[in-house]
Amino acid sequence: MALPDLHMHTPRCNHATGAPRDYAEAALAAGLKEIGFSEHAPMPNGFDQAWRMSEGEVGDYFAEIRALAAEYRGRLVIRTGIECDFRPQDLGYLEELTRAYDWDYVLGSVHFIGEWGFDNPDELAGWDARDVEEVYLAYYDLVAQAAASGLFDVLAHPDLVKKFGHRCDTARVREAEARMLQAAARAGVALEISSAGLRKPVGEVYPAPRLITQAAKMGIPFAFGSDAHAPADVGHAWQTCRRLLQQAGVREVRSFAQRKPIAHPIA
Ligand SMILES: [Zn+2]
Ligand SMILES: [Zn+2]
Structure with a gap:
C-alpha cells in the first residue's frame, strides 16, 4: 500500500506550480490512496511574504482544499493541513493560526535561524559567513523547541539544515540531534520522512537513515511527505522511504484527521 503523502503545496505560496486538482490527479496516477495539502502559512507582520500565502488567503x-476533498471522496482521501514556520517569538501567532481553522494536521518546519533563511537558494551566501557546526546546533535547538511547543503533529524535514550539502557530524551536533529526538519523543510529535532531500544537492532523504533508526528505537512515530511543489513530485520515492522505515523497524506511518493520528501499517 502506498504511503499517505502529507506534504504538498499550491500556487498560493508563489513557488509551486499546478492546481490542487492536478496534485490529486497525480496522486491517483501514482496509486496513492491519501494525500494532504500543507501550504506555507503566513508569518507575523508579512515576514517572508514572497514565499507563502498571505493572511487574507x-x-x-482551507475552503478550496475542503471542497476538493468532498469532490474526490470515495476515490482519494484528501486532508487539509498547513505548514507553519516555527520561530520561538511567534508562538502566540501560531497558536491562533492553528486554532482558527479545523485543520486535519499541522506541519512544523524550521527554515529560519534568526532572520536568515538558511535553506533559501537566494540566501546561500549566508553560509559563507557562518560556522557550519554553529548553524547545525542552532538549527537542532530550534527543531527541539518546535517539538516541545506542542503546536505540531509532524516535524517536517527534521534535518533540513543539510539541504545544500553542508555536513557536520561532531559530538556536539550528535548531542543536539539527541536532544531534538528526546523533545519529539516527549511531545509525541511525528517525524516526517521526506523524499524532498533526494531532489536537493544533499541527495538524501530527510532525516538521515541514522536518525530514522534512532527515532524508531525511541518509539517516535513517522509520517511521509514528498514536499511536492509540482504535481510530478506527489508521492515521490515513497517506496524508498517505506523501505528505509522498514529497515529501521518502523511498522506504521501516520496521517491525521482533525488533529487525531491515524495509523497506516507498512509491513
Ligand atoms: Zn515551499
Ligand atoms: Zn513544504
Missing part, C-alpha cells in the same frame, strides 16, 4: 485555501 488562508480562509480561501
